[in-house]
Structure formats: C-alpha cells, structure tokens
Amino acid sequence: MPTESDDEACGLDETIPLGAVPEPSARLVVREETPVVTCWNQPFADRFDPAGDETRLRDVLNAVTADSAAVCSSVAAGESAEVTVERPDARDATLRVQTRDDGDRVVGWLFVTPRTGPGIDTVASTLSHDLRNPLDVAKAHLEAASEGSTDPHLGQVAEAHDRMEQIIRNVLALARDEEALSMSPDVDVERVAREAWAAVETGDASLSVADPPSAVEADTDSLRRLFENLFRNSVEHGSTNSRDTRSPDDGVNHVSTEDEPVEIRVGAAADGFFVADDGAGIDATEQSHVFDPGYAGDTDGTGLGLTIVARIARLHGWTVTLTQDDGGARFEFRGVTDGRDG
Numbered sequence: 001m002p003t004e005s006d007d008e009a010c011g012l013d014e015t016i017p018l019g020a021v022p023e024p025s026a027r028l029v030v031r032e033e034t035p036v037v038t039c040w041n042q043p044f045a046d047r048f049d050p051a052g053d054e055t056r057l058r059d060v061l062n063a064v065t066a067d068s069a070a071v072c073s074s075v076a077a078g079e080s081a082e083v084t085v086e087r088p089d090a091r092d093a094t095l096r097v098q099t100r101d102d103g104d105r106v107v108g109w110l111f112v113t114p115r116t117g118p119g120i121d122t123v124a125s126t127l128s129h130d131l132r133n134p135l136d137v138a139k140a141h142l143e144a145a146s147e148g149s150t151d152p153h154l155g156q157v158a159e160a161h162d163r164m165e166q167i168i169r170n171v172l173a174l175a176r177d178e179e180a181l182s183m184s185p186d187v188d189v190e191r192v193a194r195e196a197w198a199a200v201e202t203g204d205a206s207l208s209v210a211d212p213p214s215a216v217e218a219d220t221d222s223l224r225r226l227f228e229n230l231f232r233n234s235v236e237h238g239s240t241n242s243r244d245t246r247s248p249d250d251g252v253n254h255v256s257t258e259d260e261p262v263e264i265r266v267g268a269a270a271d272g273f274f275v276a277d278d279g280a281g282i283d284a285t286e287q288s289h290v291f292d293p294g295y296a297g298d299t300d301g302t303g304l305g306l307t308i309v310a311r312i313a314r315l316h317g318w319t320v321t322l323t324q325d326d327g328g329a330r331f332e333f334r335g336v337t338d339g340r341d342g
Helices: 042-048 057-062 068-076 120-146 152-175 189-198 220-237 305-316
Strands: 025-031 034-040 081-085 093-101 106-114 183-187 206-210 216-219 263-269 272-277 319-325 328-334
Touching: 025 042, 025 068, 034 042, 034 057, 034 068, 034 106, 042 106, 057 068, 068 081, 068 093, 068 106, 120 152, 183 220, 189 206, 189 220, 189 263, 216 220, 220 263, 220 272, 220 305, 220 328, 263 328, 305 319
Parallel strands: 206 263
Antiparallel strands: 025 034, 025 106, 081 093, 093 106, 183 216, 263 272, 272 328, 319 328
16 A cells, blocks of 8 residues: 655554555545546455555546546545445445645545445444454453452453454344344433443543433433444534644644533433533534544544444334534434333
C-alpha cells in the first residue's frame, strides 16, 4: 500500500488503519480539479490494480461504470457520489465516494460494498478470524500470569477478554441478520447505559440518566453496544467548546477536555427512550444519511457505528430517528416494549 506525500494518515480514523479494512477502500484528494487516489488497501489493489503510488479516480471508475466523468466532476466539486459497479465479477456492489472540504482542498474516501448490505458481514468475519487468534493468545498469557497471583487487575483483564468474545459473537449474528437476540423481559435501561458508559473512553464528558424506562424487553448485550456506539459518537463528534472551529490537522470537531466537554443524557421518550447530547449537532440536510453505511459526515471515520445502532434497533423491532435537541443530536427509539407490561 502506498504512502501519501501530502496526507499523513492512511487510516480511516485513529484506531482503524486502512490496511485493516476488508472491503476495497482508498483515500483520495482533489488536485487541480482532478480527483487522485493516493492511498489504498490490498483489496482495492487486487480489484483495481492501480498503477504507481497514485492513480486518477477516473481510471478507477472507467473499469466499473460508464459514468466516470460525471462522478469525477461531482467529487472535484466536493460532492459525495455513488455508482453501481457494473463489471461482471463484482455484480451487486456499490462504489461510494465520501468527500469533505478541508478549506484549501477536497479530500475523501472511496468504499466498495455489496449492494445487498453495507459489507458488515465481511467486517464481522474478519473480526472473527483475525481477532480470535490474538485473543486466544492473550487469554493463555493471562492464565499463566494469574497462577498464584491475587492482583485484582488480572480479573478485570479476564472480564475484558470475555466481553471481546461476546462482541465478536454478537457482531457476527447481527451482520448476518440472524434473529439471534437473547431477549429478556426486564432489562434495566439505566444499568445497561451506565455499563456502556464505563466501557467507552469518555474523557471529561458527562452522562446523566433521568427517568428512563425502568424495564424493557431487549437483548442486554446488543442494547449495551447500542449505547456504547451512541456515546462514542457523541464524545468524538459532539464538542461544545468550538462548534465552528476545526482542527487544522484533520478537520474534526474534537471534544474539549478543559472548557466545555459534551454532556450526554439518557431518558424516557414516548413509547421508548432517547440518547441526546448538547454538542455541535448534525446538519438537517445530513440527518437522513447518518445511518447509511460508510457515511462519516465531515470526519475520517468508517461510518459504521450508527449503521450498527440502526440495525440493532431494527432487530428489536424499534424505530430510531435523529432530531436536534438544544443544538445537539437526539436519537429517539420508539416501539420499545415495556417489560412491566408483559
């Protein structure tokens, strides 16, 4: 995979390097009104066979669609684009380009995903295969270190390993759209929300839980992951310290750790519950796209966190909507069965 001369990061964010993404993915930048692919992963190289350290986006698109000129014009103008992959060996696939304006240039990401889904099945299979081996090694070393030791930290590590194993199993089930939820009639929303909060790097952000449903019918592990993804989204993108100021390095609104950290609330909504923050919010023109796979707004994220939130809600039979709340984002979940009515 080539490295970029003028773009330091070849990763989708600080935790997911581009080379670890199983779907064909690439980084691009617009130079002199020409979109150029500057960095890519091995699946992208295998499918498109880019030449040299850089390749024009149009050369990539020519191999899959007759609309390459129109797509390149849209990308050069800072617009996102989507085309159907028409080559015989890649039917039922979609090529998406997500862009953002960095002020002095347009940069973006390219994803190729199955049209029948967001590619989460492939991601989940990779998680299962590539994480289980190092996880097993970690468990073995932990077992050896625990012999004769009373260090309480080792117990916490063991719990984290078990949680990772559970996440792998659940993500596989969700990605394959299996109705594999283990439903309980009296899940405590506040308890699960606080457990999720403890599992997320929250910095100086704060959580308040006020009058949520006391008991709902849900799968506890999936509900916990739903809260984790929403909390992480608010903490990473909901800074109230500088709503109009972006980092000169990556264009992302970061959470302040000193001045005005984001405040997150969980509470009862009609026929369900909500998760809201007082951060920068999401533009009304973009709200209908936040649950789309690969959509990451003006950040370098993978755009899968909220997709998984929507999928968890759907598997429970809930609806999820995004609105504004005092300037921040508010996610409302409705159609939630009250465990006390069972």
